[in-house]
Amino acid sequence: MGVGSFGQHLAENLLENNHNIMIVDFDPEVVNHWLDKGIKAEYADAQDPELPSLLPIKNTNHIISTSTNVETNIRLLKFMEENNFEGKITTLAQSDNDEEKLKECGSYTVLRPFKEAATKILENSN
Structure with a gap:
C-alpha cells in the first residue's frame, strides 16, 4: 500500500489493531520513515508495470x-x-x-x- 494521506491513516489503524503490514511507496523518505519504525517497507512506483512481481504474494x-x-x-x-x-x-x-x-x-x-x-x-x- 502507498502511504499518502489516506494510506498513512490506514497503515496506522492497521498497526494499532495488530495487523502485520508491508508499505510500498515511491518516496524514499516515506519508506525510510517506516523502516525506522521497524515496519517492512519497499521503495517502488505504483505506475511500474513490474511492481506486482515484487510483492510477497505467497505470504499475503x-x-x-x-x-x-x-x-x-x-x-x-x-x-x-x-x-x-x-x-x-x-x-x-x-x-x-x-x-x-x-x-x-x-x-x-x-x-x-x-x-x-x-x-x-x-x-x-x-
Whole structure:
C-alpha cells in the first residue's frame, strides 16, 4: 500500500489493531520513515508495470492498494489473478465508472473515500 494521506491513516489503524503490514511507496523518505519504525517497507512506483512481481504474494492474505489510478489497480488485479493469488484485494476508485471496472476485474472491495466522506458530511448535517 502507498502511504499518502489516506494510506498513512490506514497503515496506522492497521498497526494499532495488530495487523502485520508491508508499505510500498515511491518516496524514499516515506519508506525510510517506516523502516525506522521497524515496519517492512519497499521503495517502488505504483505506475511500474513490474511492481506486482515484487510483492510477497505467497505470504499475503490481503492487499490494499491506495492508488486512485484505475489502470494501476487493474494491472495489479490482473497480475494477482494470473499468479493465482488467493487473498483479497481492496482498491480505491474516484468515479462510479472506475469502481465498476475494478469490481469487474475482481477487486474484493472498492473504497470510495471522497464519496463516503461526502455522504457522512450530508448525514451529519441533518
